[in-house]
Amino acid sequence: MLSYAVFSGITLGGMYALVAMGLTLQYGVSRIMNLAYGELVVVASFAAFVLMTSAGINPVIGLLILIPASFALNWAIYRILLKPLVARAKNRGMLEVDSILATFGLLFIVQGVLLVWFGGNYYSYDFMNSAVNVFGAAIAANRLVALGFAVVIGLGFYLILTRTRIGTALRAVAVDPQSARLVAIDVNFAACFAFALGGAMAAIGGVLVSMFLTFSTSMGVVFTMKALIVVIMGGVGNILGALVAGLILGIAEALVATYIDPGLTIAVTYVIFLLVLLIKPSGLFGRATS
Amino acid sequence: MQISSRLRIATLAAATTALIGTALLGAQAQAQDTYRIGYAISKTGPGAPGANTSTIPNYEMWVKEVNDAGGLKVGDKMIPIEVVEYDDRSSSEEAVRAIERLINQDKVDFILSPWGTGLNLAVAPILDRAGYAHLAGTAVSDKAPQLSKRWKNSYWLLGTGSQYANELATFLDQLKSDGKINNKVAMIAVADGFGIELSNAGRKALEKHDFELVYDKTYPLGSQDLATIVNEIKSLGADTFVAFSYPPGTLGLTEQARVLNFNPKIFYAGVGTAFPLYKDRFGADAEGVVSLGGASETDPKIADYIKRHIAFAGREPDRWASIVNWASLQSLQQAIERAGSTDRDAINAELAKGGFDTILGSYKPGDQNFWQVGQWQDGKFVGIAPTSMDGAQALIFPKPDWKGAQ
Numbered sequence: 001m002l003s004y005a006v007f008s009g010i011t012l013g014g015m016y017a018l019v020a021m022g023l024t025l026q027y028g029v030s031r032i033m034n035l036a037y038g039e040l041v042v043v044a045s046f047a048a049f050v051l052m053t054s055a056g057i058n059p060v061i062g063l064l065i066l067i068p069a070s071f072a073l074n075w076a077i078y079r080i081l082l083k084p085l086v087a088r089a090k091n092r093g094m095l096e097v098d099s100i101l102a103t104f105g106l107l108f109i110v111q112g113v114l115l116v117w118f119g120g121n122y123y124s125y126d127f128m129n130s131a132v133n134v135f136g137a138a139i140a141a142n143r144l145v146a147l148g149f150a151v152v153i154g155l156g157f158y159l160i161l162t163r164t165r166i167g168t169a170l171r172a173v174a175v176d177p178q179s180a181r182l183v184a185i186d187v188n189f190a191a192c193f194a195f196a197l198g199g200a201m202a203a204i205g206g207v208l209v210s211m212f213l214t215f216s217t218s219m220g221v222v223f224t225m226k227a228l229i230v231v232i233m234g235g236v237g238n239i240l241g242a243l244v245a246g247l248i249l250g251i252a253e254a255l256v257a258t259y260i261d262p263g264l265t266i267a268v269t270y271v272i273f274l275l276v277l278l279i280k281p282s283g284l285f286g287r288a289t290s
Numbered sequence: 291m292q293i294s295s296r297l298r299i300a301t302l303a304a305a306t307t308a309l310i311g312t313a314l315l316g317a318q319a320q321a322q323d324t325y326r327i328g329y330a331i332s333k334t335g336p337g338a339p340g341a342n343t344s345t346i347p348n349y350e351m352w353v354k355e356v357n358d359a360g361g362l363k364v365g366d367k368m369i370p371i372e373v374v375e376y377d378d379r380s381s382s383e384e385a386v387r388a389i390e391r392l393i394n395q396d397k398v399d400f401i402l403s404p405w406g407t408g409l410n411l412a413v414a415p416i417l418d419r420a421g422y423a424h425l426a427g428t429a430v431s432d433k434a435p436q437l438s439k440r441w442k443n444s445y446w447l448l449g450t451g452s453q454y455a456n457e458l459a460t461f462l463d464q465l466k467s468d469g470k471i472n473n474k475v476a477m478i479a480v481a482d483g484f485g486i487e488l489s490n491a492g493r494k495a496l497e498k499h500d501f502e503l504v505y506d507k508t509y510p511l512g513s514q515d516l517a518t519i520v521n522e523i524k525s526l527g528a529d530t531f532v533a534f535s536y537p538p539g540t541l542g543l544t545e546q547a548r549v550l551n552f553n554p555k556i557f558y559a560g561v562g563t564a565f566p567l568y569k570d571r572f573g574a575d576a577e578g579v580v581s582l583g584g585a586s587e588t589d590p591k592i593a594d595y596i597k598r599h600i601a602f603a604g605r606e607p608d609r610w611a612s613i614v615n616w617a618s619l620q621s622l623q624q625a626i627e628r629a630g631s632t633d634r635d636a637i638n639a640e641l642a643k644g645g646f647d648t649i650l651g652s653y654k655p656g657d658q659n660f661w662q663v664g665q666w667q668d669g670k671f672v673g674i675a676p677t678s679m680d681g682a683q684a685l686i687f688p689k690p691d692w693k694g695a696q
Contacts, residue, residue: 001522008517037378109333120338120346122537122562124571130694139517140549163556212545213514214538216339218380222512257518262509 004137005258006251010151011139013250014147015209017243019223020230021153022201027176028237029194031092032082032099036106037202038224044070044206045215046118051127059127059207074199078192114217123215142211149208154243170194174237233276235286245284324372325362325632328389328398335380342406343565344428344611349402352619365630374398374629382412389413393420399632403427409484416443423638425655427485427615429673432487445639445655447614451487457662459495461675462530470687471529471555476505478519479534488534504528524552537562541571548575548692555688556580564664564671566606576666578689583610584664584673586681609664609671615667617648618655659679
């Protein structure tokens with residue numbers, strides 16, 4: 001029982017982390033508090049559904065199309081919609097407020113377009129649902145794939161951010177965009193790049209999640225909420241933090257559901273979230289702000 | 291703090307725009323010689339998928355069919371229907387506001403019900419006060435009998451939670467006394483109106499029939515990750531699994547039961563099982579799954595309705611609320627024709643008389659003459675209880691093995 005609870009918690013946590021990692025990049029590096037993030041996750045879910053059901057393209061292969069497409073789309077969103085806000089913002093607080101307002105509007109646009117195309121129904125499809133035995137616990141293969149992606153992306157990005165030149169540039173922009181400029185970092189490019197990258201991760205999350213969750217056009221806000229908790233808990237802008245925070249929440253939910261009461265899974269999420277905020281307000285891996 | 295106040299402004303701004311948009315919609319010219327029907331329905335928000343399955347296609351299809359035939363027959367005139375429609379965004383405040391607008395501003399002749407137990411309960415007193423009949427098509431409440439007394443023109447078409455639970459418990463009791471299942475039942479429910487009503491009723495009914503509830507818990511609304519629950523239930527040795535769940539949970543539970551190869555002799559899942567989505571999703575693995583509702587597709591009227599629904603909406607209707615909703619729309623049409631006028635009181639009086647010829651046979655809104663327990667059999671969701679009803683099918687027992695996923 002314990003091993004099953006832990007493993008299903010890990011897969012659940014992997015899903016949370018996967019969905020949250022893009023947002024932590026967008027918020028941490030580009031400083032855009034993207035309220036439409038969940039809608040973009042759902043867009044990817046629908047795209048995967050269409051590819052799967054009308055063209056017979058399996059969602060994992062579909063990623064090859066959807067990752068670049070989402071990267072381009074988010075690049076365009078940043079350039080057209082958010083760039084003017086960045087340019088006129090006098091400080092970080094102002095940019096945050098403006099970006100919240102702008103992306104709040106974007107949320108309704110994306111949701112409206114999805115509603116026109118797909119209506120309000122539930123969608124779901126069957127892919128890689130066979131059970132895989134992991135140390136005696138039967139777990140659906142698609143959830144393991146999602147977990148795998150979360151771990152690979154989490155660790156991969158951690159390495160990129162800490163070991164490569166562009167990663168260092170991104171971190172510099174995250175810490176202080178003003179000073180980053182002084183060492184010849186193209187801050188605009190870095191912010192735009194990080195935003196688009198975050199969007200691409202949202203697409204990965206959306207595609208993988210669509211393999212095992214029933215989704216509808218109105219579900220975006222659920223993803224945004226969950227992602228926000230994970231992002232703030234893990235430390236804004238910290239990919240590894242998002243991974244760890246996601247896993248903690250997943251395991252806690254599974255343990256509570258098994259040993260206490262499934263009705264308390266949402267409550268435990270917020271209890272842990274509150275505890276982290278009380279003890280370490282900048283998040284598990286966050287740097288204390290000076 | 292600044293952020294939150296700005297956020298509030300943004301919400302307000304968005305809300306105002308939406309309101310202006312819908313208000314404009316409602317302000318369209320009030321042409322005479324039409325019968326104006328209004329409704330507020332969840333086009334967006336968490337209620338949207340349910341409304342889109344059980345309610346919206348039926349309303350739209352009914353209006354189209356009536357208008358294609360020239361309109362409603364009132365006396366010797368044919369009067370086409372004009373629709374005023376609002377999105378209640380799945381919020382009861384919004385639904386109440388929209389219904390008030392339909393009554394006071396749009397002055398519609400008749401108001402069709404919103405989707406879901408909560409919203410129907412919210413708008414019922416307003417409709418009653420303004421003298422409108424209320425055909426609550428998608429509400430399940432144990433208070434239904436009291437409600438129809440309190441608001442005398444309200445009809446609670448899907449009845450009470452107890453009736454489904456009692457019918458299920460009686461049915462299971464028969465299997466138990468035949469020695470086919472043991473007395474252990476594992477029950478879970480979604481922590482929301484429907485799940486709470488039905489699990490309370492189910493607990494009572496099952497215990498009355500000497501079943502032992504080896505598992506009895508709720509899970510939060512919106513949760514689809516129920517693998518840990520299924521895994522625990524699997525080890526408890528219950529022959530019967532009952533879930534009073536909502537669609538996403540219903541699909542999640544079925545999926546996880548299949549992955550974990552949890553195959554009880556009776557697998558009962560909640561709302562969503564009778565949706566065509568369920569069959570699309572699980573294919574042959576839907577076989578043998580039990581739920582609320584059911585349809586006698588051998589009945590030519592039902593078969594014809596399903597065919598027309600597919601032609602109109604591009605998908606099948608669900609096999610529970612859709613059918614009851616359609617019967618209520620047929621009743622409304624006949625009530626107007628029988629009244630021979632568009633006078634609201636005359637129509638209300640006709641509705642109360644009943645005796646309408648519908649896909650559920652002779653019907654009075656509020657009648658519970660439809661299937662309470664159904665089962666997927668060979669790609670069709672058929673009715674199995676009450677066993678006394680015409681066309682009751684034999685239960686496929688035990689539930690066949692999961693064929694496994696793709």
